[in-house]
Amino acid sequence: MxxxxxxxxxxxxxxxxxxxxxxxxxxxxxxxxxxxxxxxxxRQPDPASTLYLDLASGRVIIELAPGYAPLHASNIKTLVRGHYFDGLAILRVQDNFVTQWGDPDAGDAAKARSLAAASKTLAPEFERAIDARLAFTRLPDGDVYAPEVGFSDGFPVARDPKAGKTWLAHCYGMVGAGRDNGVETGNGSELYVVIGQAPRHLDRNIALVGRVVQGMELLSALPRGSDAMGFYDKPEQRLPIKSVRLEADVPAAERTPIELxxxxxxxxxxxxxxxxxxxxxxxxxxxxxxxxxxxxxxxxxx
Amino acid sequence: MxxxxxxxxxxxxxxxxxxxxxxxxxxxxxxxxxxxxxxxxxRQPDPASTLYLDLASGRVIIELAPGYAPLHASNIKTLVRGHYFDGLAILRVQDNFVTQWGDPDAGDAAKARSLAAASKTLAPEFERAIDARLAFTRLPDGDVYAPEVGFSDGFPVARDPKAGKTWLAHCYGMVGAGRDNGVETGNGSELYVVIGQAPRHLDRNIALVGRVVQGMELLSALPRGSDAMGFYDKPEQRLPIKSVRLEADVPAAERTPIELxxxxxxxxxxxxxxxxxxxxxxxxxxxxxxxxxxxxxxxxxx
Structure with missing residues (x-):
């Protein structure tokens, strides 16, 4: 053609x-x-660790990584089961960097949505100990940022064998938990996804919590925000989130069965x-x- | 906030x-x-090597790289001065890969727009000889794909000193000349820009011709095409190109002065x-x- x-x-x-x-x-x-x-x-992703982020434009499917960020994965599930994200919005799209969603009023204590049963702070799960039980398919060609890189349970990871540490890597489609300057201020109520060149300098500075496995184009092709850091400057530019649900909580007829x-x-x-x-x-x-x-x-x- | x-x-x-x-x-x-x-x-980009790609949504500015792709840069200028691109369209947006524009009828000899004075084939400018006169600011941290990487005259480049070769690198925002299987089939009449993770495996397989220096978000945030390789499946999904002009040919009052x-x-x-x-x-x-x-x-x- x-x-x-x-x-x-x-x-x-x-x-x-x-x-x-x-x-x-x-x-x-x-x-x-x-x-x-x-x-x-x-393999099928575990329905108890799979999120459906439903937008008017379609469904984004996110696989959480409890093996690398168990506290964050658990807190996000608590938020999701409390319907925390339903009716919130995509707030920020910064070209060649991230799309981010959460509560537009998070900065205003009087108007912010309650986290209810979820924790406000979490220990910083920026890396974890290498464990022989973690699968690791190592790439042969090296990496600019880390001594070793490869894949573990479907996620891109880096490793420092001398330090005995491993961590999820900021590749396209990876999802992380936004935080303020304090390392414990990320709690999963504000999430971002990488939509450009891998910002690997964020590795070990913030908790990655999972990966978009389907529907990435619904988050990457959005209009970029014109405020600092790509935040939308007008409330009407924000894209509403219909709902975020755990696959396990969704009736079979409404599920989107996939294999990875x-x-x-x-x-x-x-x-x-x-x-x-x-x-x-x-x-x-x-x-x-x-x-x-x-x-x-x-x-x-x- | x-x-x-x-x-x-x-x-x-x-x-x-x-x-x-x-x-x-x-x-x-x-x-x-x-x-x-x-x-x-x-520095100011050379007006004789700077393209204005004007869309209804705004202006994309592209700096050509005649130091690395002189034949392609020259052919693109000939096409632009013959108004080749005016009224053509963006045809393809593939998520995490490229946005591409040109003649939707290029494959149909009866309907394709004439290249007029421009060449139909060009020698493959996929790499060039290292020359001591080429500026090179080398990065200290290595690279997965090439022995050396850095910057030359504002462009990301890779080098193989043993082979005596250097080439432009496929980073976000780099613009290249689409080609068919034959290495001489690229002529600059169909151009693509990288909108995702750097596809460095394309390096030395295709001629990069320049870089988007302003307006990248007008090309990266477009709806992805649903046909194979991200081509739009319906003609009405294509985004029309108002015009592509050389900055040197644009009246001073209509220029967008920038510095790099x-x-x-x-x-x-x-x-x-x-x-x-x-x-x-x-x-x-x-x-x-x-x-x-x-x-x-x-x-x-x-």
Whole structure:
């Protein structure tokens, strides 16, 4: 249909050098990798840790990461079950950075919505101890910010083995809990999602709590706010939130069943390889490398 | 005005360790760096290499990079001076990837707009020889994809000193010339801009031709297309282009005068340092590192 599509998903590779050609010949395309997956390569997100953020434009699905931010995940569930977010709004969209939502009146004690049974402060879950029981599929090409990077239970993570610490990484689509200057001031009542180049300098400075697994375009394509830091300057620019619910609390008929590719399998390792060395005909010089936030995390309807 | 802004631009650093605190104490904030710049730290883009892409929503300003893609820059100027883009449209917006514009009928020889005096094919300007006359401000923290990265004449670039090659890097806001499978099929009549995580695997596979220096949000916040690769499936979803003009051809009264921070000065090196070690009070653990596509390239109205 079109003369100059930027990417064509077609056949074998024409590469820059003989060694690269040999490398690429071994690599399958991501599509080929996905076509050979079996049911065991996929998992359903836990309905008790999956949020439905419903907007007039559609549904955003967020998988929480209780393995990395258990207190935040628990507090967010308490907020959600108390209908805290229903009728609140998207308040901030800063280009190449974040979209953020919560209570527009949070700064005004007289008007702010009550957190009810949820905590106002939480211990700062910015990193956690490395535990041998945590799955870790390490990427082979290094990272600018951390000694090691890879994937753990479907999330992009970084590690510092010397310090014995690991943490979720600020990649596109990751969701975090906004905080004020105090490290305990984040409680999950104001959330942001990364919509631009990975702001990895935020890693270990703020609690990431999960990841958007479907509906990202409903948060990334919003008009940018013109106030400082991308806050909307007029209340009518804010996008209302219809509701945020736990999947577990939603009747079966209203659920959106999805499956996520596991990140601790040979299929996922093959997927990484397919993206390190693109073998589509369009590519002339496969990179032979991949950066953490460039690895796609496939999702399919169930 | 707000309880939990994600970023507060305030005073001194409270850091994680003594060595990090010492490092951060030396670092100024980006705002402090910008406040101490002088006129000599700024430059005006060359009007003969600056494009105004005018949409109903406003003006996008693109600085071409003739130092890296001279044939493409020249062909794009020929197209622009022949009013090639006027009345064409934005055809494709793929989430976390690119926004692309050109002729919707490019694939239909009977209906496609003529390129007139412009070339239909161009030699592939995917990289160029390193030349000692090219300015290069190298970043200290490495890169996943290339041996060296930094900035040259206001553009993010990568280098392979052993191969003697350098190339523009696919960071947020970079503009490239779409091509088909043949390496000479890109001619600048269909252009894309990066709107998500840097797709660095495209480096050296396609000609980058410049960078959006103002108005990025007019291209990044558009509705995503629902066809394959983000093409709009209905013609009415395409966003019309009013005109693309060279700044040099625009009457003075209609110009948008801007200045860009030079990237070969001590001020720019200080800016990089201010972003490697954030000294705002909000940050508890300055990264001490920065990745190529996370360095901001300041622009101001003149």
């Amino acid at each position: 079109h003369a100059l599509p930027l990417i064509l998903l077609t056949a074998a590779a024409v590469t820059g050098t003989a060694s690269q050609a040999a490398q690429a010949a071994k690599a399958r395309t991501m599509q080929q990798v996905l076509e050979t997956t079996t049911a065991a390569d996929w 590719l596991r990140t601790d399998t040979p299929a996922f390792t093959a997927l990484i390889e397919s993206r390190r060395n693109r073998s589509d005909e369009w590519y002339k010089l496969p990179a032979g490398k991949i950066s953490l936030c460039n690895v796609p995390l496939p999702v399919r309807s169930k | 707000h309880a939990l802004p994600l970023i507060l631009l305030t005073a001194a650093a409270v850091t994680g360790t003594a060595s990090q605190a010492a490092q951060a104490a030396k670092a100024r904030t980006m705002q402090q760096v910008l406040e101490t710049t002088t006129a000599a730290d700024w 921070l030079r990237t070969d000065t001590p001020a720019f090196t200080a800016l990089i340092e201010s972003r490697r070690n954030r000294s705002d009070e909000w940050y508890k653990l300055p990264a001490g590192k920065i990745s190529l596509c996370n360095v901001p390239l300041p622009v101001r109205s003149k």
